[in-house]
Amino acid sequence: MxxxxxxxxxxxxxxxxxxxxxxxxxxxxxxxxxxxxxxxxxxxxxxxxxxxxxxxxxxxxxxxxxxxxxxxxxxxxxxxxxxxxxxxxxxxxxxxxxxxxxxxxxxxxxxxxxxxxxxxxxxxxxxxxHSDPAIPPWAPPSSSTENELPHLAHNLAVLWGKQELTDVSFDVGGESLGAHRLVLAAASPVFRAELYGPMAESNMTSSITIQDMEASTFRSMLHFIYHGSLPDAGKIAIPSTIAEYQHLLVAADRYAVERLKKICEDKLCADGITVDSVVSMLELAEQHVCSNLKARCFSFLADGDNFKVVATSGEYLRLMQSFPNLLAEARDRFKIPHEKPTIMDPGSHKKTRLC
Missing domain, CATH: 2.60.210 (Apoptosis, Tumor Necrosis Factor Receptor Associated Protein 2; Chain A)
Incomplete structure (x- = not known):
């Protein structure tokens, strides 16, 4: 058993x-x-x-x-x-x-x-x-140690920017990017397991290869881990298109960097949803557990005109076929009768009911 x-x-x-x-x-x-x-x-x-x-x-x-x-x-x-x-x-x-x-x-x-x-x-x-409700957010730090922490974070970011004293490297998209194990482990439970888990010794000297990710995406994630913010324009490449924010959200979810994932999700909610993109955004939200993005997509589709355009597309119907949970939620939200939707079979030119 x-x-x-x-x-x-x-x-x-x-x-x-x-x-x-x-x-x-x-x-x-x-x-x-x-x-x-x-x-x-x-x-x-x-x-x-x-x-x-x-x-x-x-x-x-x-x-x-x-x-x-x-x-x-x-x-x-x-x-x-x-x-x-x-x-x-x-x-x-x-x-x-x-x-x-x-x-x-x-x-x-x-x-x-x-x-x-x-x-x-x-x-x-x-x-x-939550912060202590008795302490206002503008109150000064209560100890000298807390006053020193921003300087420590700054110094670590400077070390990373100069690629000094790095003790792990990543081969991403043909580029080699160095970092500090403790910093990554503090920011991500996935990095922590990879760098300090049972196989950590095998990664001490060799470069770790990252598959299915662009170097610019991984670099932006590292920048966020060290700085707590995304890169500024003019210094290094930043997410400048909706597609780049999508890639960065996938990376943040992959390594459980929750704050970065939320920043990307908020950006996509605000600027990324159109008639042409809503299906891919809905799929992204379902695959990477983005409840706010999924709700924003459904709110966009709640507009009757938007729904008429999107819901008859093969892309939308294939998405509903792949994710039965989405299909059930769409039915509840848009009062769709509980019958199996159809999708056009491009080979036979016949409509096939979705399971």
Whole structure:
């Protein structure tokens, strides 16, 4: 029978879900649930083994009250490949009823992640706290240490800008970009696992290759990690088009850099949605768990004229076919009758109903 268990790590915000790959002879249950305490909050981790669908699904969400001071609880899950390195390109992520879900095709898991008939999902939790309501936001820092922190951040950014004392390098799109391990680990649980996890020693001297990302996108993400803001015009390339913001959002989600992801999402909500782009934006929002962007897309489609133009396109219908959750949400929002929509088969010139 399929079995999974939670493996703690030295980081109180990160744990591993180790899963034994079910065999065809196993009486696989529909759902396996585990409970754990992370960062002072109790979370429930769920695993739906591939049975009627070709994909394994994993979920994580808080159960019971979170810390009273918590402003926001965010979660992230990523499969580890056979070397123990995060493989964020495997699977898709989305939210269902407030729960983070990772969905990965079983064949991809078998080919890339299974070792000794087991595979591992890295789970991380980030809790953002409210400021003390008794302390106004304009109050000066309470200690000399806090006064020194901006100088430390500035000095680290200067070191990165000069590429001095870097201890890790990344080969991205034919370029080599250096950085500092501790800085990346502090900003991203995915980098933390990659640089300080079981396979960290193999990455100490060699360059880490980043697939499926442009050098300018990775550089902008590094700039944000060091500076807390996107690059200024005239210094280095900045996101100047909507497509570049889309690429940067994908990178931020891949490495769980939540603040950068929100900045990109806000930019796309404000300037990126048109009749021509709304379908790709909706797909982006669903794949990378961007609830605000998805809501903005649906608000745009709520305009009758926009909906008439978009909803009859093959691109829109294919999106609804690929993401049944979106189809159900669109039906509820736009009062569409619950019948299967159709899409034109370009080979036969016949319409085929979507499942």
């Amino acid at each position: 399929a079995a999974c268990h939670i493996v703690p790590t030295r980081d109180s915000n990160i744990f591993r879900l180790r899963v034994r790959l079910p065999s065809s002879e196993d009486a696989t249950p529909e759902l396996l649930e585990l409970s754990t305490v992370v960062a002072g909050c109790r979370f429930r981790t769920l695993y739906w083994p591939a049975r009627t669908s070709p994909s394994d699904k994993f979920g994580i969400r808080p159960t019971g009250p979170v810390l009273k001071a918590a402003a926001k609880v965010s979660t992230h899950m990523v499969l580890l490949d056979k070397t123990g390195t995060p493989a964020p390109s495997i699977g898709t992520r989305f939210h269902v009823d407030g729960m983070f879900v990772l969905c990965a095709p079983r064949e991809d898991v078998k080919a890339n992640c299974v070792v000794d008939n087991h595979f591992v999902v890295l789970c991380s939790v980030n809790i953002e706290h």
